[in-house]
Amino acid sequence: MAPGLRLLQIVQPYRGLLGLGLLTTFLASLLDGIVLVLLVPLLKHLFGTAGELRSGSTQLETLMHRVVEPIVGGLTPTEAAGRLVVLLVVGLLLKNVLSYASTQITVGVQEGLVRDLRTRVFSHLLTLDLGYFQRTGTGSLVSWIITEVDQTKTVVTASLVALFRNVVVVAVTLVVLSQISLPLTLLTLVFVPPLVLLLQLLIRRLRLHARARAKERAEVTSTVAERVGAIRLIRSYGEERREAARFAAQANRYRKRVIRTQRFSSLTSPLTEVFSGFLVILIIWAGTRPELLGLTRPLAPEAIIVFLMAALRLTSPLKTISSFPAIMAVALASAERVFEVLDQPSKETDRPGEGEARFEREIVFDAVSFRYGDGDPVLSEVSFTLPRGRVVALVGPSGAGKTTLADLLPRFHDPTGGRILLDGVPLTRLTRRSLRGLMSVVSQDTVLLNDTVFANIAYGSPGATPAQVEAAAEAANAAGFIALLPAGYQTVVGERGTRLSGGQRQRVAIARALLRDPPILILDEATSALDTASERLVQQAIDHLMRERTALVIAHRLATVRDADEIVVLDAGRVVQRGTHDELFRAGGLYRRLYDLQFRDKETTLAAGL
Ligand SMILES: Nc1ncnc2c1ncn2[C@@H]1O[C@H](COP(=O)(O)OP(=O)(O)OP(=O)(O)O)[C@@H](O)[C@H]1O
Ligand SMILES: [Mg+2]
Known part of the structure; x- marks a missing residue:
């Protein structure tokens, strides 16, 4: 299944919230249009041309006349303008409250998606066979769970909400525009296809680089994860400088890739701006030539102003809509990597027919x-x-x-x-x-978690009481040294237990096996x-263990x-x-x-x- 569809499946539980987000987005965009339209009567009152219904008036003006008349009817132009301003401000405030709400809701959905996906990848990792971990570096897995999963959330923000919002804005704006002047609107729309075409060209290149970028990012993360784990090795062999240089080269490769990716995505902005400039000139030029628009008289100045404002509003949503495939490309490149992990067969799951x-x-x-x-x-x-x-x-x-x-x-x-x-x-x-x-397994290289001594001994025996843990530590010859630790059983042992000695680590591991008490x-x-003394302590612990x-x-x-x-x-x-x-x-x-x-x-x- 396509990664996009699979992401949609994961967003499924949030469909109610998402619907609410889309609704608030829709209302905000609608209000935006209304505020814009209200500008027409306001300007009319300010220009002192209110009440005049010219020949060639648009439907919008007629409608507006009918709607606005009850509000401002019988008022002086100044009073009417004042009332309209209040209305505009209220509309603007309401619109922004709704926009804010929709953003918050979107964040809720996207972070929910990220959490769900992350948890799913992590749980899935726990079911994969050991060979998979030996083949795949820790760093790549960390990068998958942290960075790549995070990238996928732009699918929600970019596609579902931004796309929807901007489609609504474009639709509302187009309605407003066509109501002011249909011919001028059609003229404006001539600009759309070449702009979209150019943006599409950029996006194709962008997608390629986005894939490569995800891979190189994983490499950088891997290096950090692995080399930090090998800090003692690096230090004792004096490899710091070489490691730093190696990392710098990697970081530099990544930098180049990001810049190359960015080159294409940042071209979209100037491109649309240049188009907007042309558009303004075209609108003013055409708006003042009635014969071009098939009108008997030029458009009213307020109509041209509102038309310009509305038309310029089109560029930003159009940019977002056309860059949508680019953003999706990046997000889907990440999603693909995440699903790659999720598609690894879970060798560890129980099969039918397997008994106790x-x-x-x-x-x-x-x-x-x-x-x-x-x-x-x-x-x-x-x-x-x-x-x-x-x-x-x-x-x-x-x-x-x-x-x-x-x-x-x-x-x-x-x-x-x-x-x-x-x-x-x-x-x-x-x-x-x-x-x-x-069974209990005590492995060749002792594995401890960066947690307390208590938690390390009780790992795998979740119900163990302190008395049981202490008894196990006693039998493993570990109680003595644990008592001398700064916080006793609550001492944190450091990553992989590095704050304990080798012999101490072994005895903690033996205590853990003893506590579980398996056959x-x-x-x-x-x-x-x-040394002989530790050897004897460990041997006694092993004797207890094997009894x-x-x-x-x-x-x-x-x-x-x-x-x-x-x-x-x-x-x-x-x-x-x-x-x-x-x-x-x-x-x-x-x-x-x-x-x-x-x-x-x-x-x-x-x-x-x-
Ligand atoms: N994950 C792995 N993938 C491929 N080969 C492996 C893997 N683990 C071990 N081997 C190989 O299997 C062979 C046996 O390894 P194993 O770890 O079982 O040896 P061992 O008897 O425990 O040695 P030691 O006494 O040094 O611990 C070795 O040749 C090793 O290279
Ligand atoms: Mg071995």
Whole structure:
């Protein structure tokens, strides 16, 4: 469906308000015309020609005569003029009150549209698969949700209201004009087609640039978002100057694009002004030549004045009406980008036939294979069983596919081959929500939100009481350091938890997993080395976490590996060894090599430390 139509659908709930806006707009424009028309008798009284109905008088004058006569009949010209002025002022005030109301209503509608669209895009993003986020930069998404959505609102202001208002103004004005003099009106209208044609030419170029501008704007936003996130990296490698230069180049490209876009849109103003100038000359010239208009006498001066005023009023609405496609082009370019996000299929929504997950017996990985997109296989026919209440440790060199394998269990991705069975039911037949409700995931790089410690621990357990949160923190060995924070549990941890140390972040994440208290645990141990004391604190927290739980642990810690009921050794996406620590240690092979590399030194250190 065309983006314009889809936007209309989103405006749908506001149709009542929009109707009201259009009504006030209509009334304001009508009053505008009336005020204009009232000028004729006023000028007549001031010129002292009131009451004279000339031959060749227009219908308007006859009508006016009939309407105005009861108001000013029998008054002296000065009194009549005074009364008309009062009427004019009242009309003017009323018109402006209505204009104000219509603007306010329009703002209400447009901001409603923006909010609805923004919320919809954000909610939709939450249903997209992880691959989408890896392909699309954060900056582009931010730009989509903030800037592009904001641009779409001009559709309401530009199209629905401004267009309508100006069409009404043009119509009312044309009626007034034709009532004063039809031939002169027709002469005026000769100017319209060339003006509209010229404007159209500009607009075609404008549309192209608007698209490019939306894209470049997204790039600028992306750069800011990404580079701010990488501030430590930039600083430690002294890349500030190069980053600044890179950004300046980007900002400059954007500047050029905006100027190029503007070049076309700002041409519309001088263009219409030149046309207006010609129009004034033409009207005065033709207005004073009755034979040209087929009249016996020249038009009355007041008629020419009002005609001029009215005719000049046409240019601004005509400009708006003809620039309407340009404004729409810009807004629709933004809308297209927004709908691009909304059109991404929601991989995360539950499908019919998916049931509630329940876990009593075991999880079975049955010849599971996986690849990212159409890349090389990352996992090939991985099989093992994780019985309830047991711990399976995944061990293997970096890049072996351990994290990928663990991601399959909460269905962050689905296997491209083989199956994962929960009590005999393939995971793909279970709703993601119920499945994830059974497990806590502690990921390799700890993710904290820029919120309080309390909120970070209680994330995912909305009903948790302070006592429960504290108990979880206690069990995760985090209570001690939290008590020392400036505001305790109410301390804000900074973006991604940067105001806490690595070990503290890990323990907050473990507390979060503990609080949720799920039957299944997925633990991707952080590889970052901690000092012996922190290591022990974190290890104790992990021990608490794994107690009486079914756990899939990607183990980098000696104690975790030793405690595992089974160790699965992965290499390049294949299971190369399986067994307990003692069995594998004796058997030699990859496990032994990894063990020697990774744990030997630590074991001696730990032994010495204990
Ligand atoms: N989103 C992704 N898209 C494409 N390839 C990916 C993606 N994530 C990981 N890979 C690739 O999959 C392979 C396995 O990665 P994975 O993160 O599972 O390794 P890992 O065993 O957890 O390693 P580590 O011990 O370093 O954490 C790697 O070769 C990696 O390049
Ligand atoms: Mg990993």
